[in-house]
Amino acid sequence: QVQLVESGGGLVQPGGSLRLSCAASGDIGTIYTMGWYRQAPGKQRELVAAISSGGSTNYADSVKGRFTVSRDNAKNTVYLQMNSLKPEDTAVYYCNTDLIARSGGYLRAYWGQGTQVTVSS
Numbered sequence: 509q510v511q512l513v514e515s516g517g518g519l520v521q522p523g524g525s526l527r528l529s530c531a532a533s534g535d536i537g538t539i540y541t542m543g544w545y546r547q548a549p550g551k552q553r554e555l556v557a558a559i560s561s562g563g564s565t566n567y568a569d570s571v572k573g574r575f576t577v578s579r580d581n582a583k584n585t586v587y588l589q590m591n592s593l594k595p596e597d598t599a600v601y602y603c604n605t606d607l608i609a610r611s612g613g614y615l616r617a618y619w620g621q622g623t624q625v626t627v628s629s
Contacts (some may be wrong), residue, residue: 509611510534510618512603516588517623524627525591530603530620532584537610542579542586546599546625556601557588570596593627601625 516528532539543558543566557567557577565577576589586603603620 509609510536510607512605512618512620514601514603514620514623517601517625519626519628520593521629522594522627524593525589526593526625528588528590528601528603528623528625530586530605532605532607532618535609535611536584537608537612539581539584539605539607540615542603542605543577544586544588545602545604546597547602547622548599551599553602558604559586590625593625595627597625597627599625 511534512530512532514530516526520526540561541558544556545553546556547553555568556571557575559565559577559579574592579586600622602622604617606615606617608615
């Protein structure tokens with residue numbers, strides 16, 4: 509019904525940058541909040557950054573000043589620009605979006621498949 513496809517992950521050295529993208533497609537009616545979560549081995553999934561339909565953003569304290577979340581509504585795409593990457597940023601990053609499907613009338617969350625980000629020298 510709805511699919512989120514992520515890209516942009518990879519291996520980068522500390523201090524480097526990566527840009528993640530997540531495009532939503534399918535039975536999309538109205539998209540509200542879009543964002544990114546991450547999960548490291550043995551840890552619980554945590555919010556990294558989110559952006560509302562109005563452009564308001566929220567960031568985890570650990571990434572403030574380094575990461576920037578943005579969205580392109582025409583493309584149903586959310587981005588995460590990650591700068592000054594640290595080893596502790598290593599995790600699987602998951603795209604998330606809250607939307608109402610075109611064929612339905614309720615708000616629910618959808619998740620991407622995850623993309624690996626590894627920060628190591």
